[in-house]
Amino acid sequence: MSHRIYSTSVASVYPLYVQKAQRKGRSKAEVDRIFHWLTGHDAESLAAELATGVTFEDFFIRAPALNPDRRLIRGVVCGVRVEEIEEDVMREIRYLDKLIDELAKGKAMDKILRA
Template identity: 55%
Template sequence: MAEHRIYGMSFASIYPLYVQKAERKEHTKDEVDQVITWLTGYDDAGLREAIADEVDMRTFFAQAPGMNPNASLITGVICGIRVEEIDDPLMQKIRYMDKLVDEVARGKRMTSILRSA
């Protein structure tokens, strides 16, 4: 079976779409950055470097400093699929990120998005 095309897409091409989605709903780039850094362990400089280097999604997650241990608490449906039921680990990470950005755009409280007390 052929690899999903999103794996080869650059994070730099997807990131602005995340920001636009949040901004359309009157949320900020900083909120998008906060959820992405929470999920992946990148700091702001690392995130900017991944964008500047135009790394693909596979590399973006492979080089992530560390996935948040609470990422497994992310549940729900994105693109018609329950994120907790996705078998492919890379696709699940991508969909986790999609879900977090979705929650920012919907105006969910940040403590809830980041699965904090």
């Protein structure tokens, strides 16, 4: 079963991640740092992906280097424990959601990035 979020463009949701962070006194640079850490994108490749309108599914499939430490991300997003999600793409999307939630809740970047 394919979820609607799979075919949603990352570029359409990205500004919402930034707004959520900024409402809580965090920055776009911190949101970008989360994207870079999670996917292996640098500023240039992330901007290119956003410009193409890439879907969430393709964004994670094509990610340059998914961070192996992302498996340390635990907790609940949208009522579901991220570590229990079996579908790979959905788990990656929820990892991203969880990191953005932690940013908005004021967690320190070294904790968010599992340093």
